Amino acid sequence: MNGPGEFICRVSAQVSLASDSYLLKLEAPTLAWTTSPGQFAMLQCGEGLDPFLRRPLSIHQVERKRGVVYFLYQVRGQGTRWLAKRSKGDMIPLLGPLGRGFTVNPAGGKGLLVGAGMGVAPLLLLASELANQQWEVVTLMGAQTASGILRPDAFMDYGEVRTATDDGSSGMKGTILDLLNKELDDSSYDMIFACGPLPVLKGVQSISIDQGIPAELSLEERMACGVGACLGCTCGGADGEYLRVCQEGPVFKAGEVDIDG
Amino acid sequence: MNGPGEFICRVSAQVSLASDSYLLKLEAPTLAWTTSPGQFAMLQCGEGLDPFLRRPLSIHQVERKRGVVYFLYQVRGQGTRWLAKRSKGDMIPLLGPLGRGFTVNPAGGKGLLVGAGMGVAPLLLLASELANQQWEVVTLMGAQTASGILRPDAFMDYGEVRTATDDGSSGMKGTILDLLNKELDDSSYDMIFACGPLPVLKGVQSISIDQGIPAELSLEERMACGVGACLGCTCGGADGEYLRVCQEGPVFKAGEVDIDG
Amino acid sequence: MADLSVNLAGIKMKNPVMSASGTFGSGSEYASLFDISKMGALVTKGLTLRPRAGNKPPRICETPAGLLNAVGLQNPGVEAFISDVLPEMLGFGVPVIANIAGSTTDEFVEMARQLSGTGIVGLEINISCPNVKTGGMALGTVPEVAAQVVEAVVKETDLPVIVKLTPNVTNIVELARAVAGAGADALSLINTLVGMVIDVEQRKPVLGNVVGGLSGPAIRPVGVWAVWQVAQAVDIPIVGMGGICTGQDALEFILAGASAVAVGSAFFNNPMAAVRIITELDEYCTKHGVDKLQDLVGAAWKE
Amino acid sequence: MADLSVNLAGIKMKNPVMSASGTFGSGSEYASLFDISKMGALVTKGLTLRPRAGNKPPRICETPAGLLNAVGLQNPGVEAFISDVLPEMLGFGVPVIANIAGSTTDEFVEMARQLSGTGIVGLEINISCPNVKTGGMALGTVPEVAAQVVEAVVKETDLPVIVKLTPNVTNIVELARAVAGAGADALSLINTLVGMVIDVEQRKPVLGNVVGGLSGPAIRPVGVWAVWQVAQAVDIPIVGMGGICTGQDALEFILAGASAVAVGSAFFNNPMAAVRIITELDEYCTKHGVDKLQDLVGAAWKE
């Protein structure tokens, strides 16, 4: 890894999916080649000085030969609202790749991907890399309702996909943790990779510890610099010291972090 | 006059002219019907809170039946740079019509329009109204070079157009004040209507006083509210009191203001 | 429709949204845009005993997410205000509060006297204007001096006295305690921060007055902090202000401890700001099952 | 190429653009983005005598044209800094200034002692941090207290002593005079303004620490004003900061009287900000026929 770069990227396409979510395709050849699964970029989401901070978004998918990078995101506030209005030809400054991503053991294995809501964003690139390294991949996706299950078809390229929704409109009726417990009852896995809201990550963390299955969790925190310089994005570490989500994370081993601590 | 309104206007077209200047066409039927020559609007020129203030732009031209209003403006800084990037379908919030415009005496007469650089912006609607009221109109336009003479063809619809440029690339070689002096040597006028940088307005003011020809001058000042509420946009009045450019102006009688005072 | 009403030290308002002094003219400037009677209260431009011409232009300079102003209290003087401007303000059927800016205690007292019985329902004592050479902020940075002004005005008038404080001090709580102790009925927080902008081409200050007062969203966190601190230290109600543009912004101030809020610079960004804020406050209450907005005052530290 | 160099109280810099304490890590975080040796000087994160864990998250909150931070001086302590971090900072071949934040005078003195002879070329005395309970701003608001800290440090060290002041005071000129009188070699203006943001859904402060320091373009006019006032009152050089994002912003501070400038929050908006500023300062000089940038220091009031 040579460290992040600053790129002004051309939008090559943007499409709106369900549930206020968007798939953004940027021309970013260097980023496409240098990033690894679980890393993110800081995107400038405005023209003036408001909003002032860049927005962290996970690298969702890359097409190395075409030099493009995809982001999958949900409109939450001012920055993502601005981003959703961009279209082909617009330019977006971006800093990346950033952070420590998922561990993809080249020896292969059986991996369980757990994506709650928008938490699926960093998992697609991971699924593809795992598949490349001969891993067997199963993806669990959870949401409130079927329209919140994002891009299940894309995940199907790399292995089986199972879903859970609160209302039962897609897959199992229940939470993604219910689905995870069921899945672990049925099969054994070498590794769990999870991303989603804190309660889900906390659940995965205790399941991982209880059942002795190693897990990696992708966390979120408010960020300013994105490169480890400002100490603004810390979360509690297992040994009481603060860890920088942008540098020691965003992906942590389940035992490293004190979630909601 | 019923006072200004707040409208969110759709851009119906925008075209870039010479010298970093743009012609913007907005759907604004109420504004088109209620405005009079020399009035202006405050346009919101950004999406976030930076830039924070709206930008004052003169009503350049209206097509009442089509419900459209044109603005002619030059890119100067952050706000106008943003505006120049808008295209068909974008929405722009706008407050108007604002201020006191030019006096168009329904009795008719012979009017001399003096537009220095971007100062021509408010004069086209004036030319059309004067022509409507049976005035004979001559327009003097000045700029550094030919490319700075904006829309002379549009002004030709309402009367003769004469130009002056510093380098002689269009019309007379010299300043617009030289051209004005020459014109007044050749013909007599009932009224001068001028807009442009302060030195030009100051020149027109003294010519008006010296030669006893009434003149109206359109001034500029930094504005916050645009409606007379904040007292931020004042210029010196002839009697020593401050006048609000957005309310008592932007068009003043030559004797009312102490230019650069 | 939730109950947005507030009784601010005896001033009854149907909602907590006031205009901030100096930003809303007499109200009539905005009357073609929205129904002014929807406002909770109107506050006048800062008034002085004699007419004031104000500072030399330029008086306004945009800054990131805000602006500097150095109007310098241009106003016709309290007498001409009462005869020429006040009647149209009263015509909106909304409580009108007079913002007064004396350069001495005597001037404050004299203005308080002249304004009583005119229909004005409260006085906002402006000891925080950064744009004048005498009076203004000079009276509002030393607790004892501020208290002395307030005491004299309170003695003179039966009207509720709201004291407007400057954030340009080391310890705003100390000031607030001093004026509360001197009998203030309420506080307004905050007036503008002092700032300046330099024109790098001209190599001189942009404002004719060199310095000006910084307002707008840029200063909102400073305003919320002032209210948060002061509300926990004094027992009188607070009018919160500083960059309020939306219902959410207003709620920040209310949750920090403000009973009412004032809208100033926001009008320049969006002339419909006050209407938007009132609507959004109501929506928030409805969405969150809040019957009475006043129940939220200080809720961010009370629970 | 104009002459951008500056000798800041004995610290020789090839240009006046420094990093602002706490925003630039050790510099290595940005080393893949631009050549760090292009910077005029690097300033460390605030150091304390013992390691500090810092405040509980969230520590960052965006505000209009700025941000609040409440990092709370997380750092490994001065000893670990010297052994683990300083070597890589010195490796960039750029002067390194240590920002020290004691909670007592003795701590300041002890850190000054430990840092001398380490390659550090200057000390920035941080008596203006709003995010710690002891020391910090508490030492920097009363002129006599500030002067006493500075005097003790100056006595201990041969390094140039730069004193960083807070804008959260009634009279920054008085403070500046006091620390200049106590032997400070230079001043840094300004540290952050105190502010807070409330989450209206949670009805509690966003920051784990409740309050934080407001930085970024939002506060730039306050910073320019502080420099303008202080530069005319003291004879020691000033490092100006507060929302500097462009060459034009840096020039505002220089024309107001700053000999050098620091870039902080701008890195978060644009990681290439420092490079941009250096380039634009050079362009401005070339365009306006300025041979030596230092000739412009204070030009807005000197002529």
Ligand SMILES: Cc1cc2nc3c(=O)[nH]c(=O)nc-3n(C[C@H](O)[C@H](O)[C@H](O)COP(=O)(O)OP(=O)(O)OC[C@H]3O[C@@H](n4cnc5c(N)ncnc54)[C@H](O)[C@@H]3O)c2cc1C
């Ligand atoms: C490493 C990382 C990767 C992420 N990847 C994705 C992704 O791939 N897709 C996606 O939809 N979202 C992702 N997020 C969350 C995303 O960053 C926020 O939704 C986004 O910043 C919200 O910005 P806004 O302007 O729309 O919202 P606002 O609420 O207006 O933002 C205000 C401020 O809070 C910050 N903020 C708000 N929510 C979050 C959050 N959840 N995490 C961190 N900062 C936040 C913003 O960055 C901004 O500084 C990721 C977050 C992190 C930390």
Ligand SMILES: Cc1cc2nc3c(=O)[nH]c(=O)nc-3n(C[C@H](O)[C@H](O)[C@H](O)COP(=O)(O)OP(=O)(O)OC[C@H]3O[C@@H](n4cnc5c(N)ncnc54)[C@H](O)[C@@H]3O)c2cc1C
């Ligand atoms: C009544 C009136 C009518 C105008 N009509 C036109 C027109 O039709 N066409 C046109 O090109 N220009 C017109 N102008 C000037 C136009 O308002 C400015 O060029 C524009 O505001 C610059 O904004 P900016 O963001 O690009 O520049 P910036 O320099 O970034 O603006 C910074 C601030 O200064 C203000 N400002 C800068 N220049 C001026 C100026 N000359 N007058 C007033 N405020 C200024 C801006 O509004 C803003 O608040 C008019 C000005 C006034 C007062």
Ligand SMILES: Cc1cc2nc3c(=O)[nH]c(=O)nc-3n(C[C@H](O)[C@H](O)[C@H](O)COP(=O)(O)O)c2cc1C
């Ligand atoms: C143009 C302008 C004029 C002002 N005039 C006054 C005044 O006369 N008296 C006063 O007490 N405050 C005055 N203020 C301060 C505002 O009332 C308010 O306290 C401040 O602007 C912060 O609120 P805001 O950010 O919502 O504008 C003025 C502010 C502006 C922008």
Ligand SMILES: Cc1cc2nc3c(=O)[nH]c(=O)nc-3n(C[C@H](O)[C@H](O)[C@H](O)COP(=O)(O)O)c2cc1C
């Ligand atoms: C995240 C962050 C951390 C900071 N940490 C320190 C610090 O440790 N010591 C210090 O003196 N100032 C610290 N500051 C203040 C900056 O050095 C600077 O004075 C202030 O941010 C204003 O400049 P800016 O607007 O360019 O950021 C910090 C600022 C930020 C944003």
Ligand code: FES
């Ligand atoms: S965002 Fe700055 S250290 Fe992580």
Ligand code: FES
């Ligand atoms: S811009 Fe507010 S009075 Fe003219």
